[in-house]
Amino acid sequence: MGRHANPDIRRAYEEFHDSDTPSKCNKVRCRHCGYVRAKNTTRQIEHLQECQSYLQSPEALAHLATINPTNSNGGTEIPTRPPGPGILNGTHPNPNLHVNRRGPNQNKRNRDSLMMQSGLSQQHTQPSAGPPQPSPSLTSHLLASYQSEFTSATQQPFLSHAGCGTLAAAPLNQWLVQDGHYARGYIRFIGQLLAKIRLPQVQNSQFHPMYRTMDLLISALNNIRREMSFFEITVSKYGLQVTDTPPNHITRAYLDLFVSASSSSASLLEGMIVLWGTEHCYRTAWMYAANFSHSLSTPSTETHVVALHQAFIPNWTSPAFAKFVEATRGLADELANATVSNGKEEMLRCEEVFKQICWLAERFWPDVDGMGEEDESGRLGAGLGGGIGGLGSADSEEQDQPGNYGALNGMTDEVNAES
Numbered sequence: 001m002g003r004h005a006n007p008d009i010r011r012a013y014e015e016f017h018d019s020d021t022p023s024k025c026n027k028v029r030c031r032h033c034g035y036v037r038a039k040n041t042t043r044q045i046e047h048l049q050e051c052q053s054y055l056q057s058p059e060a061l062a063h064l065a066t067i068n069p070t071n072s073n074g075g076t077e078i079p080t081r082p083p084g085p086g087i088l089n090g091t092h093p094n095p096n097l098h099v100n101r102r103g104p105n106q107n108k109r110n111r112d113s114l115m116m117q118s119g120l121s122q123q124h125t126q127p128s129a130g131p132p133q134p135s136p137s138l139t140s141h142l143l144a145s146y147q148s149e150f151t152s153a154t155q156q157p158f159l160s161h162a163g164c165g166t167l168a169a170a171p172l173n174q175w176l177v178q179d180g181h182y183a184r185g186y187i188r189f190i191g192q193l194l195a196k197i198r199l200p201q202v203q204n205s206q207f208h209p210m211y212r213t214m215d216l217l218i219s220a221l222n223n224i225r226r227e228m229s230f231f232e233i234t235v236s237k238y239g240l241q242v243t244d245t246p247p248n249h250i251t252r253a254y255l256d257l258f259v260s261a262s263s264s265s266a267s268l269l270e271g272m273i274v275l276w277g278t279e280h281c282y283r284t285a286w287m288y289a290a291n292f293s294h295s296l297s298t299p300s301t302e303t304h305v306v307a308l309h310q311a312f313i314p315n316w317t318s319p320a321f322a323k324f325v326e327a328t329r330g331l332a333d334e335l336a337n338a339t340v341s342n343g344k345e346e347m348l349r350c351e352e353v354f355k356q357i358c359w360l361a362e363r364f365w366p367d368v369d370g371m372g373e374e375d376e377s378g379r380l381g382a383g384l385g386g387g388i389g390g391l392g393s394a395d396s397e398e399q400d401q402p403g404n405y406g407a408l409n410g411m412t413d414e415v416n417a418e419s
Contacts, residue, residue, distance in 0.1 A: 183224055279328060
């Protein structure tokens with residue numbers, strides 16, 4: 001339906017065609033003051049709202065009479081309100097408009113209007129489901145329960161000196177040796193976790209938690225192998241000294257924890273908490289070290305410091321490693337929420353192993369003094385690192401197996417392990 005002309009506007013203006021202008025557009029002239037402009041209904045209304053000649057005319061007074069009450073004698077009172085934007089803009093509607101027009105949504109508009117007038121709205125008459133509640137998170141619970149222990153495990157002097165560039169070569173070499181033992185033990189730990197997985201016959205297996213856990217563990221194996229090559233290349237490139245020192249007490253205790261968490265008496269969930277806990281501690285610790293890198297005002301000429309800042313710190317603060325840690329965390333929470341039998345007992349065991357991880361991670365970093373030099377009077381030198389109670393005991397063959405922290409270098413994107 002075409003738009004109808006407002007008769008009030010037509011009475012107030014004289015329309016004419018100006019052939020002298022380049023645009024050759026239609027123009028209008030105000031019959032009250034002689035104002036000329038291009039034809040435009042909105043602008044014409046705006047002019048009339050400010051045209052004093054029009055406002056004193058009988059037409060304008062007739063409009064004002066509709067918005068001012070009549071006096072007791074039946075006559076129109078002197079206008080008490082100045083003409084505002086309502087004049088010619090809705091308070092005196094165009095009689096040619098179909099105000100009761102119906103359309104496909106007319107009934108809904110009428111219902112909404114009635115509800116608004118009665119002080120009600122659809123959101124009040126219909127209960128709202130609200131945002132979906134997040135699933136419980138075992139990993140968040142563990143981090144909240146052992147916050148101080150986790151902080152101690154990831155904020156050691158070894159790390160701050162590594163970030164500042166003041167770490168001596170001896171403690172770095174000590175860490176390299178123990179980390180090498182840990183990495184080789186990590187391979188057996190992941191293999192034992194893979195042996196625990198039972199794969200059902202399902203469609204779209206890439207979405208099933210057991211298949212996704214298997215994919216993540218396989219990726220962990222591939223990447224720990226790449227990490228071992230990364231260590232060899234870095235040691236050779238920067239001329240670092242790696243001796244054949246056997247595992248110390250803390251590294252052996254880590255290996256005991258791996259054996260215990262992957263034994264037949266432990267659940268897959270416990271093993272996944274150990275995997276996530278160790279990796280999360282490792283990444284957080286190196287992120288802490290990276291926070292001190294700005295203190296290194298001038299590039300160091302010491303090869304071990306250069307190796308830290310060009311290779312080791314970037315490796316464990318990379319987005320790829322962060323992605324793996326978060327995928328591990330998501331799967332651990334998913335397995336925890338799916339636990340139906342012995343749930344409380346299993347949660348308590350997970351709390352215990354996470355507490356052990358924090359204890360070991362704190363002591364895994366070599367002791368250094370205030371100058372970043374090796375501190376022989378520290379915990380290991382004083383014999384305080386001889387293991388902790390509650391850890392599973394490995395037999396002699398397992399004790400001879402080396403083991404190290406499994407940070408992943410250059411993780412591929414092929415793992416489908418969404419949280």
